[in-house]
Amino acid sequence: MSVLIPVLVLVGALCALDLILTLGVVKRLREHTEMLAASGTAVDTYTINVGASVGEFDAVTVDGERVTQRVTDETLVAFFSPTCGPCRDKLPRFVEHVSGGRFPRDRVLVTLVGNPEESASFIERLRPVALVVSERSDGDLATAFQVKAFPAVLKVAPDGAGGTVVTANDVRLDRPAVATA
Incomplete structure (x- = not known):
């Protein structure tokens, strides 16, 4: 019983740390998504963008x-x-x-x-x-x-x-x- 309490505290602390790090990553992803949207750059562009001039052919x-x-x-x-x-x-x-x-x-x-x-x-x-x-x-x-x-x-x-x-x-x-x- 004496070992169980420190192990549970350690697991709880690790879970809290993981939650904090995950929230930080989510925040950064949102910031990057907003920056990409503001710049008008598509992440997955497979063809020419709308408004762009077509090259000569x-x-x-x-x-x-x-x-x-x-x-x-x-x-x-x-x-x-x-x-x-x-x-x-x-x-x-x-x-x-x-x-x-x-x-x-x-x-x-x-x-x-x-x-x-x-x-x-x-x-x-x-x-x-x-x-x-x-x-x-x-x-x-x-x-x-x-x-x-x-x-x-x-x-x-x-x-x-x-x-x-x-x-x-x-x-x-x-x-x-x-x-x-």
């Missing part, structure tokens, strides 16, 4: 049409990879989202990143509703949009100075599409 679609970073109207830009499981899951929702005349074909640009042979089924599904470019992961489009993960769906618009700016970098496909005519 010049690509040719699988149908031989030339596309550049100059857009004349709001355009939906998507990046898929045929080896990406979430891309295969999201593809039908994307096709449904842009079909039905809500987005004209010339205002939907899809980049398929990966082996062209593996992309064949994606190309056939996307070709009727979008301009489709097939390129490697270090291609012009992936570099211009700073895409680091797939799938990525963005909206871009002209910036008034002859360039293109990102207006949304996380387009939700579960919401109805609204496009200007």
Whole structure:
């Protein structure tokens, strides 16, 4: 019994110390989160930020049409990879989202990143509703949009100075599409 009381006091003191240290860590994490939010820096940025200018690119679609970073109207830009499981899951929702005349074909640009042979089924599904470019992961489009993960769906618009700016970098496909005519 004489040993039990000092052991319980020691365990209690260790628990109190652990609680104080944990509260200190939580406080510091909150401070860092607030600093990151104030700086406008996203912690997990997988594509270009909203408001950023799109880098220059010049690509040719699988149908031989030339596309550049100059857009004349709001355009939906998507990046898929045929080896990406979430891309295969999201593809039908994307096709449904842009079909039905809500987005004209010339205002939907899809980049398929990966082996062209593996992309064949994606190309056939996307070709009727979008301009489709097939390129490697270090291609012009992936570099211009700073895409680091797939799938990525963005909206871009002209910036008034002859360039293109990102207006949304996380387009939700579960919401109805609204496009200007």
